[in-house]
Amino acid sequence: MKKNVTISDVAKQAEVSKTTISRYLNGHFGNMSSETKDRIEQVISELNYRPNRQAQALKSKRSFLIGVIVSDISNMYSSLLLKGIGEVLGEAGYQMIIMDAANSIEKEQDLLHKLIDQSVEGIILQPSLREASHYQFIKDENIPLLLVDRGIEPLIFPLVTTDNETATKKMIKQILDKQYERVVVVSEPLADIVTREIRYHSIKEVVETKNCLLNLVEVTKETNLNHEIEKCLKYHEKTAIFASNGKMLMEILTILITEKIELPDEIGITGFDDWNLSALVGPGITSIEQQTQAIGNVSGTQMLSYLEDETKENETKIVSAIIRTRNSI
Amino acid sequence: MKKNVTISDVAKQAEVSKTTISRYLNGHFGNMSSETKDRIEQVISELNYRPNRQAQALKSKRSFLIGVIVSDISNMYSSLLLKGIGEVLGEAGYQMIIMDAANSIEKEQDLLHKLIDQSVEGIILQPSLREASHYQFIKDENIPLLLVDRGIEPLIFPLVTTDNETATKKMIKQILDKQYERVVVVSEPLADIVTREIRYHSIKEVVETKNCLLNLVEVTKETNLNHEIEKCLKYHEKTAIFASNGKMLMEILTILITEKIELPDEIGITGFDDWNLSALVGPGITSIEQQTQAIGNVSGTQMLSYLEDETKENETKIVSAIIRTRNSI
DNA sequence: ATGAAAGCGCTAACAT
DNA sequence: ATGTTAGCGCTTTCAT
Numbered sequence: 001m002k003k004n005v006t007i008s009d010v011a012k013q014a015e016v017s018k019t020t021i022s023r024y025l026n027g028h029f030g031n032m033s034s035e036t037k038d039r040i041e042q043v044i045s046e047l048n049y050r051p052n053r054q055a056q057a058l059k060s061k062r063s064f065l066i067g068v069i070v071s072d073i074s075n076m077y078s079s080l081l082l083k084g085i086g087e088v089l090g091e092a093g094y095q096m097i098i099m100d101a102a103n104s105i106e107k108e109q110d111l112l113h114k115l116i117d118q119s120v121e122g123i124i125l126q127p128s129l130r131e132a133s134h135y136q137f138i139k140d141e142n143i144p145l146l147l148v149d150r151g152i153e154p155l156i157f158p159l160v161t162t163d164n165e166t167a168t169k170k171m172i173k174q175i176l177d178k179q180y181e182r183v184v185v186v187s188e189p190l191a192d193i194v195t196r197e198i199r200y201h202s203i204k205e206v207v208e209t210k211n212c213l214l215n216l217v218e219v220t221k222e223t224n225l226n227h228e229i230e231k232c233l234k235y236h237e238k239t240a241i242f243a244s245n246g247k248m249l250m251e252i253l254t255i256l257i258t259e260k261i262e263l264p265d266e267i268g269i270t271g272f273d274d275w276n277l278s279a280l281v282g283p284g285i286t287s288i289e290q291q292t293q294a295i296g297n298v299s300g301t302q303m304l305s306y307l308e309d310e311t312k313e314n315e316t317k318i319v320s321a322i323i324r325t326r327n328s329i
Numbered sequence: 330m331k332k333n334v335t336i337s338d339v340a341k342q343a344e345v346s347k348t349t350i351s352r353y354l355n356g357h358f359g360n361m362s363s364e365t366k367d368r369i370e371q372v373i374s375e376l377n378y379r380p381n382r383q384a385q386a387l388k389s390k391r392s393f394l395i396g397v398i399v400s401d402i403s404n405m406y407s408s409l410l411l412k413g414i415g416e417v418l419g420e421a422g423y424q425m426i427i428m429d430a431a432n433s434i435e436k437e438q439d440l441l442h443k444l445i446d447q448s449v450e451g452i453i454l455q456p457s458l459r460e461a462s463h464y465q466f467i468k469d470e471n472i473p474l475l476l477v478d479r480g481i482e483p484l485i486f487p488l489v490t491t492d493n494e495t496a497t498k499k500m501i502k503q504i505l506d507k508q509y510e511r512v513v514v515v516s517e518p519l520a521d522i523v524t525r526e527i528r529y530h531s532i533k534e535v536v537e538t539k540n541c542l543l544n545l546v547e548v549t550k551e552t553n554l555n556h557e558i559e560k561c562l563k564y565h566e567k568t569a570i571f572a573s574n575g576k577m578l579m580e581i582l583t584i585l586i587t588e589k590i591e592l593p594d595e596i597g598i599t600g601f602d603d604w605n606l607s608a609l610v611g612p613g614i615t616s617i618e619q620q621t622q623a624i625g626n627v628s629g630t631q632m633l634s635y636l637e638d639e640t641k642e643n644e645t646k647i648v649s650a651i652i653r654t655r656n657s658i
Numbered sequence: 659a660t661g662a663a664a665g666c667g668c669t670a671a672c673a674t
Numbered sequence: 675a676t677g678t679t680a681g682c683g684c685t686t687t688c689a690t
Contacts, residue, residue, distance in 0.1 A: 006667055017677045022669055031675055053446045054383045054392065055667035058682050063383070074412040074622070076405070083403040086429050095443060098427040100415050114424060117382045250605055257609045276579055277606035280586045293403070335683055346661045351685055360659055384683035387666050 005047045014043040025051055057119055064094050066303060067115030067123040069108060073100035076246060076275050077292055078126075081148065084296015085124060085303075092304055094121075105129055116141055122303050124148055130194050132156045144306040148299045151194045151316075158306070159316045160299045162290045164195055167321035168202035171270060171288055172242070175329055176206070180268060181237035182213040186228070186252060187244035189218050199244050199272070213237060219248065229255050232267055239267055240329050246273030253281055268329035274322075284326030295319045334376045343372040354380055386448055393423050395632060396444030396452040398437060402429035405575060405604050406621055407455075410477065413625015414453060414632075421633055423450075434458055445470055451632050453477055459523050461485045473635040477628045480523045480645075487635070488645040489628045491619045493524055496650035497531040500599060500617055501571070504658055505535070509597060510566035511542040515557070515581060516573035518547050528573050528601070542566060548577065558584050561596055569593075569658050572600030582610055597658035603651075613655030624648045 007025075011018045016036055023032060024040045043049075057063040066089055070078040078100075086096055097118060101108035108128045112135075115123055122144040127135065132152045138145045139156065147159040175183060183203065190197045200216065207214045217228050229252065232239055243249035249271045256269060263269060263282045274289035298317050336354075340347045345365055352361060353369045372378075386392040395418055399407040407429075415425055426447060430437035437457045441464075444452055451473040456464070461481045467474045468485065476488040504512060512532065519526045529545065536543045546557050558581065561568055572578035578600045590596060592611045603618035627646050 004667095007669095008667080018668075019670080019678080020676060023676090026669080033675065036675080050442065050446050052387075052448065052667055054387045054448050055682090056669080058381075058383045058387055058684090059667080059669045061682085073415065074408045076408070079403045079405070079408045082427075083429065083431075086402065087431075090429075095426060095428070095447065097424060098411075099424070100412065100419075102412075102416075113379065117379050118424065119381065119383050253609055254605075276604075277609060280582055280606060280611075281609045333683095336685095337683080347684080348661055348686080349659090352660090355685080362659065365659080381683055384666090385685080387668090387682090388684045388686085390666080 004052075005049045007049075007051065010040070010043050010047060010049050013047060014040050016040070061119075063119040063121055065097055065118060065120045066094050067097045067099065067112075067118070067120040069099045069101055069111050069115070069123070069125045071101050071108075071126045071128050072103050073098070077149070077273070077290070080292035081126070081296040081299075084293040084298075085300045086296070088297050088300025088304065092300075094304075101126075101128055103128065105134075109134065112138065116143065122146065122307055124299055124303055126150060127152055128193075130192065144303065146299060146303050146306065148295060149195065153194065155316070156314065158302060158314045160295055160302060161195070161316070161318060162295065163318045163320045164198045165202045167272075167288045167290075167323065168199050169206050170323055171286075172203050172206045174286070174323070174325070175240050175242075175268065175270070176210050176212060178240075178268070178329055179238060180212065180240045180329070182215065182235055182239040183207055183242055184215040184217060184232050184239060185242045185244060186217045186219060186225075186248050186271075188248065189220060190216075196244055203242060225251060226255055229259075229267075233261070240264075241267060241269045241271070243269070243271030245271070246275055249273060249285070249287065250275075250277075253277075253285065257282060263328045270329050274324045278324065279326065283328055285328040286326045287324050287328075289322040289324050291319050291321065333381075334378045336378075336380065339369070339372050339376060339378050342376060343369050345369065390448075392448040392450055394426055394447060394449045395423050396426045396428065396441075396447070396449040398428045398430050398440050398444070398452070398454045400430050400437075400455045400457050401432050402427070406478070406602065406619070409621035410455070410625040410628075413622040413627075414629045415625070417626050417629025417633065421629075423633075430455075430457055432457065434463075438463065441467060445472065451475065451636055453628055453632055455479060456481055457522075459521065473632065475628060475632050475635065477624065478524065482523065484645070485643065487631060487643045489624055489631060490524070490645070490647060491624065492647045492649045493527045494531045496601075496617045496619075496652065497528050498535050499652055500615075501532050501535045503615070503652070503654070504569050504571075504597065504599070505539050505541060507569075507597070507658055508567060509541065509569045509658070511544065511564055511568040512536055512571055513544040513546060513561050513568060514571045514573060515546045515548060515554075515577050515600075517577065518549060519545075525573055532571060554580060555584055558588075562590070567597075569597030569599065572598070574600070575602030575604055578602065578614070578616065579604075579606075582606075582614065586611060592657045599658050603653045607653065608655065612657055614657040615655045616653055616657075618651040618653050620648050620650065 007018050007021050011021050099111045105128045124146045126149045130152050132154050145157045147157050149161055151159050185200055187196050190200055243252050270286045272288045274287040278285040278287050336347050336350050340350050428440045434457045453475045455478045459481050461483050474486045476486050478490055480488050516525050572581050599615045601617045603616040607614040607616050
């Protein structure tokens with residue numbers, strides 16, 4: 001069992017003071033003789049020395065840690081987001097502490113505190129709550145918080161998100177162009193998350209200008225989705241379902257395919273998120289692809305810039321989405 | 330801007346020494362008067378004090394940090410694995426530092442060092458290399474390493490993985506029962522990862538006892554998968570493709586569906602992994618579902634037990650897989 | 659039942 | 675060109 005080698009061991013071995021080693025480590029060779037430099041380099045590799053990050057952080061107030069909280073890590077969205085963030089932050093020498101709020105608002109609050117306890121330099125959060133008050137304490141701690149995917153009210157932090165409004169409206173126009181007479185939006189409860197509301201209202205806005213009916217199904221644990229879809233099939237109007245996120249789209253498709261409903265003849269279906277499956281299921285599912293990894297990249301970049309310059313404004317960065325037109329509407 | 334409150338602030342305010350506060354924090358109220366206890370509790374909540382983890386770790390050698398490295402965080406497998414690990418570790422008061430090796434063996438090595446720099450108490454790794462020598466240094470550092478998904482040679486660390494052999498053999502038996510005369514295994518390069526080899530050899534073993542032909546297609550960046558599949562379609566024998574992981578299965582299905590190949594009439598298809606899509610694509614894809622989240626749970630549990638008792642043997646924990654029988658073979 | 663003091667591994671004035 | 679010294683915020687031994 002090898003004991004951990006510290007800066008003192010290196011100093012002793014190299015016959016200089018800890019200060020000099022520290023200077024070497026931090027690249028402060030103002031006027032360090034190249035002999036000592038070489039000797040230190042030599043000793044470090046000999047002893048296999050690596051500085052202790054905790055000690056560095058404690059003293060220098062720089063942890064090089066960024067906390068990231070996603071609302072559900074098993075969601076495809078999270079995977080791509082984390083990939084994107086990690087690419088940028090890793091490049092810049094930061095580590096991510098990733099945490100999973102597991103769709104629990106209590107857990108999210110707990111995790112935020114835990115991140116702060118770890119002295120993270122910044123936090124990237126996909127928030128589970130829409131009221132800014134729940135996140136005010138982070139502002140008080142004076143640590144940069146960047147929201148991703150979802151906004152809060154009022155929007156007191158910077159945000160990186162998809163252009164939900166544009167993408168949704170474009171898609172609805174496609175639906176209307178195909179002479180649909182009724183759109184059924186299937187969404188998780190609107191009130192919880194701003195993004196859901198934006199998507200719904202974008203639809204509503206477009207639909208209402210045309211002679212088209214609109215229904216909203218808010219899905220909770222109690223909802224019998226099978227039953228809701230049956231209702232859709234009974235409408236006399238030509239009907240399209242709009243799933244407001246990938247999970248909903250997935251669940252609806254499972255039912256439609258299982259029940260051997262003809263798409264788009266018996267019913268049209270589209271919505272957010274275009275995952276691998278969309279091209280392969282049924283006749284090909286027309287859907288909206290969020291550029292999630294790009295959102296991650298932008299988030300990482302923004303975070304880095306806040307770290308450098310804390311006076312930045314609360315700007316919102318919008319990343320466009322892509323309409324994947326296939327044959328389900 | 331609020332300055333960070335430290336244990337000294339609390340001590341001052343509560344009119345006791347830092348020692349007493351520390352005792353309180355760590356639950357060492359051997360014979361602390363309940364008055365002081367109450368007073369400390371009071372002051373802590375008043376000042377909103379939270380101990381600094383870095384300082385605690387530095388002094389006590391307990392970081393409560395577990396490093397996790399996955400080979401590609403955008404893979405569905407990683408998501409579920411992380412979910413599973415996180416559930417167990419979070420419950421036990423540990424934080425995960427999750428890192429993405431992004432399918433790079435250099436990056437993986439670098440990340441391992443970075444984790445050690447962060448004083449993680451243990452590491453859970455989905456290894457990208459099969460030679461144990463690359464990971465020997467972790468043993469030297471005396472920090473518990475748990476492998477997940479993939480083994481190394483020799484297997485000098487504990488491992489949690491799917492029962493690849495049993496699942497693969499069961500599936501191949503189903504294929505043989507259906508009178509297939511040729512099996513084409515499509516895999517990423519066998520030599521790189523032990524698991525791939527296990528899967529292939531399990532197939533080979535079963536197939537060779539029967540009157541059935543066997544092909545192996547090792548897919549690299551240069552491979553033209555379309556072309557390989559065309560070849561499969563031209564065989565005179567009744568042929569089934571076995572995709573050795575979810576990514577391969579996905580890519581093959583994309584081609585088969587795009588080309589409107591009739592499944593399973595023109596060709597049979599099955600393999601690892603059963604993700605959401607498998608039930609929805611084509612006639613329903615028969616495939617092998619790894620219980621990935623369970624593997625994560627087991628990994629977390631094992632890690633906790635190593636943390637408690639470092640003398641544990643290098644046991645391998647096998648988690649069974651589930652055959653999802655549908656209609657693609 | 660509580661404190662004083664030393665020190666974890668590092669950094670950064672302030673020396674020289 | 676390099677060293678001395680004082681801490682960062684905490685835990686723990688040894689006192690009392």
